[in-house]
Amino acid sequence: MSTANTPPAPAGRKRSDVRRNEQILLDAAAAVFVRAGVDAPVREIAAESGLGMGTIYRHFPTRADLVVAVFRHQVDALAAHAAPAADTPYEVLRQWVHQFADFLVTKHGLAEAMHSDQAGFESLHNEFVERLLPVLDRLLKASASAGCTRADVRAYDFMLAIGNLCIGVETFPDYRARHMIDLLLAGLARTAPGAERQ
Amino acid sequence: MSTANTPPAPAGRKRSDVRRNEQILLDAAAAVFVRAGVDAPVREIAAESGLGMGTIYRHFPTRADLVVAVFRHQVDALAAHAAPAADTPYEVLRQWVHQFADFLVTKHGLAEAMHSDQAGFESLHNEFVERLLPVLDRLLKASASAGCTRADVRAYDFMLAIGNLCIGVETFPDYRARHMIDLLLAGLARTAPGAERQ
DNA sequence: TACGATACGGAGCATCGCTCCGTTTTGCAA
DNA sequence: TTGCAAAACGGAGCGATGCTCCGTATCGTA
Numbered sequence: 001m002s003t004a005n006t007p008p009a010p011a012g013r014k015r016s017d018v019r020r021n022e023q024i025l026l027d028a029a030a031a032v033f034v035r036a037g038v039d040a041p042v043r044e045i046a047a048e049s050g051l052g053m054g055t056i057y058r059h060f061p062t063r064a065d066l067v068v069a070v071f072r073h074q075v076d077a078l079a080a081h082a083a084p085a086a087d088t089p090y091e092v093l094r095q096w097v098h099q100f101a102d103f104l105v106t107k108h109g110l111a112e113a114m115h116s117d118q119a120g121f122e123s124l125h126n127e128f129v130e131r132l133l134p135v136l137d138r139l140l141k142a143s144a145s146a147g148c149t150r151a152d153v154r155a156y157d158f159m160l161a162i163g164n165l166c167i168g169v170e171t172f173p174d175y176r177a178r179h180m181i182d183l184l185l186a187g188l189a190r191t192a193p194g195a196e197r198q
Numbered sequence: 199m200s201t202a203n204t205p206p207a208p209a210g211r212k213r214s215d216v217r218r219n220e221q222i223l224l225d226a227a228a229a230v231f232v233r234a235g236v237d238a239p240v241r242e243i244a245a246e247s248g249l250g251m252g253t254i255y256r257h258f259p260t261r262a263d264l265v266v267a268v269f270r271h272q273v274d275a276l277a278a279h280a281a282p283a284a285d286t287p288y289e290v291l292r293q294w295v296h297q298f299a300d301f302l303v304t305k306h307g308l309a310e311a312m313h314s315d316q317a318g319f320e321s322l323h324n325e326f327v328e329r330l331l332p333v334l335d336r337l338l339k340a341s342a343s344a345g346c347t348r349a350d351v352r353a354y355d356f357m358l359a360i361g362n363l364c365i366g367v368e369t370f371p372d373y374r375a376r377h378m379i380d381l382l383l384a385g386l387a388r389t390a391p392g393a394e395r396q
Numbered sequence: 397t398a399c400g401a402t403a404c405g406g407a408g409c410a411t412c413g414c415t416c417c418g419t420t421t422t423g424c425a426a
Numbered sequence: 427t428t429g430c431a432a433a434a435c436g437g438a439g440c441g442a443t444g445c446t447c448c449g450t451a452t453c454g455t456a
Contacts, residue, residue, distance in 0.1 A: 015422060015433065041412065052436030057414065109315075117310070117369040120413085125370070153381060160370065161378040164362040171315040172323070172358065180359040183351060184378070187385030213402065213453060239443060250405035255445065318444085 022059050024049050029070050037108030037170075038067050062120040067113065068127045074103055079131045090148035093139040094185055097162055100132070101181050104166040111166035133159060149188045158188075220257055222247050227268050235306030235368075236265050260318040265311065266325045272301055277329045288346035291337040292383055295360055298330070299379050302364040309364035331357060347386045356386075 028049035032040045042063055046053050060066040078100060086092045104111040114124055137155035144151035165180045226247035230238045240261055244251050258264040276298060284290045302309040312322055335353035342349035363378045 017421070017434070021434085042414080043412085046437090053414080053438095054416085054436055055434075058434070061414095063413070112313075112315070115310075115366045115369065117307075117366075118413095153377070154374070156372060157374050157377055158381075160366055160373045161363055161381070164365050164378075165359055167362050167365060168313045168315075168358055171313065174354060175358045176352070176355050179351070179355055180362075180382070183356075183359070183385040184382050185385065187381040187383070187387075189385075215403070215452070219404085240445080241443080244406090251407095251445080252405055252447085253403075256403070259445095261444070316444095 018059075021049075021051055021055055024051065025056060025059055025066070026070055029066050033067075033070060033107065038113050039109045042066075062123060064113070064121045064124045067110075068124055071107065071110070072127075075127065075131050078103060079135055081135050088148055089139070089143040089146045090189065093143045093149070096135070096139055097181065097185065098178075100136075100159075101162055101166055101177065104163060105169050105177065108170055111163050111169075114163050115160070115167070128163070129156070129159070143188075147190065149190055153188060158184075216257075219247075219249055219253055222249060223254060223257055223264070224268055227264050231265070231268060231305065236311050237307045240264075260321060262311070262319045262322045265308075266322055269305065269308070270325075273325065273329050276301060277333055279333050286346055287337070287341040287344045288387065291341045291347070294333070294337055295379065295383065296376075298334075298357075299360055299364055299375065302361060303367050303375065306368055309361050309367075312361050313358070313365070326361070327354070327357070341386075345388065347388055351386060356382075 025045070028051075029045050032045050032048050036044065042053065042056060045066070046056055049056075056066065060069060078096075081096060083092060084095060086095060104114070113121060114128055116124075133155055136159050140149070140153065140155050140158065141151075143149040161184060162181060165184065166177050168175050169177045223243070226249075227243050230243045230246050234242065240251060240254060243264070244254055247254075254264065258267060276294075279294060281290060282293060284293060302312070311319060312326055314322075331353055334357050338347070338351065338353050338356065339349075341347040359382060360379060363382065364375050366373050367375045
């Protein structure tokens with residue numbers, strides 16, 4: 001639905017400057033995002049790239065689209081998820097979740113942006129949901145089927161929760177997102193038949 | 199440290215218009231926050247109140263300070279927390295956490311603002327930490343002492359986590375923050391001596 | 397009632413995301 | 427090689443927002 005450029009006639013027919021500039025923009029944006037976070041002003045990316053604002057917005061209709069494009073490869077890697085060697089489905093799930101969290105935390109402001117209500121940022125949210133939700137859903141179901149974890153947790157809720165827990169790691173240095181994610185994972189694990197929380 | 203107005207000479211010595219306008223501003227802001235969320239432009243609050251921008255900023259140096267002032271009463275209520283009749287310390291904790299979450303969710307955008315990295319919004323974060331952290335810490339320790347919950351979770355992390363989990367309830371209607379908070383609480387409950395997660 | 401201290405009001409500044417349109421570049425065809 | 431139309435570029439400019447500044451109005455006291 002989103003990218004309809006690959007099917008008809010591959011990227012070759014685009015004007016050479018277009019192709020060149022797109023790469024320049026992606027590189028510049030990546031550099032700026034590392035330096036100043038994903039909230040960096042578009043003007044700064046324009047300056048870094050040496051191109052004009054108009055060019056940026058012709059290539060990426062919205063700032064969020066640029067963010068999506070820059071991180072596409074890493075999202076792909078998470079989505080691909082060559083199932084690692086782990087003992088239990090729960091452990092597989094746990095490792096993937098931490099990879100996801102690491103990804104979000106590493107990119108300054110990505111977690112915040114993903115849940116932003118700012119207009120235009122739905123595309124970022126959608127990208128994550130479309131690409132990663134199926135993977136997480138599969139891992140969750142596998143773990144639940146194996147009896148490792150509860151089956152009453154929706155992948156969508158869980159994914160947003162993980163993302164949310166990553167918010168603020170940079171703003172509040174004392175906040176340990178990792179611990180809280182582990183806590184959430186612990187809550188997911190099927191508890192022994194204790195009496196509490198019916 | 200924050201409010202040094204009550205100790206020396208109570209509010210009586212302020213000019214009458216100052217007192218009147220402060221109340222007008224608080225009422226107007228409260229109305230606007232309900233209608234348009236805590237992200238509403240300051241100009242809108244000025245319009246609602248019939249006062250000028252300058253007046254707002256003289257009373258509340260920053261938008262965040264206005265937000266803090268508007269919700270002070272409700273934060274006080276949470277901080278007071280007349281311990282309810284509940285069976286276990288864990289249940290007491292659980293109820294308080296849900297009250298806190300309800301508070302955040304009810305005020306449009308409050309959770310987001312609380313973790314915003316926007317300049318000036320630290321005061322909001324600080325207000326929450328100063329007022330509510332002691333309460334939560336007490337509840338956590340009580341529950342842990344009673345053997346209901348793990349003792350290795352810091353109140354600060356937990357509070358930010360709860361707040362974070364509330365983010366997005368309005369932007370993403372399908373997201374069930376309540377469930378995820380319950381999941382976090384479940385993770386807090388002392389798990390039976392199973393082998394997983396050493 | 398007069399006057400100094402205090403508070404008010406809103407135009408204005410800087411910073412955003414994003415648009416619009418005159419100018420430049422590109423690639424095909426004569 | 428050169429002409430030319432389609433396509434892409436660039437950056438001034440728009441509207442919105444948080445916040446400041448200072449001339450003007452108000453308050454309370456002598």
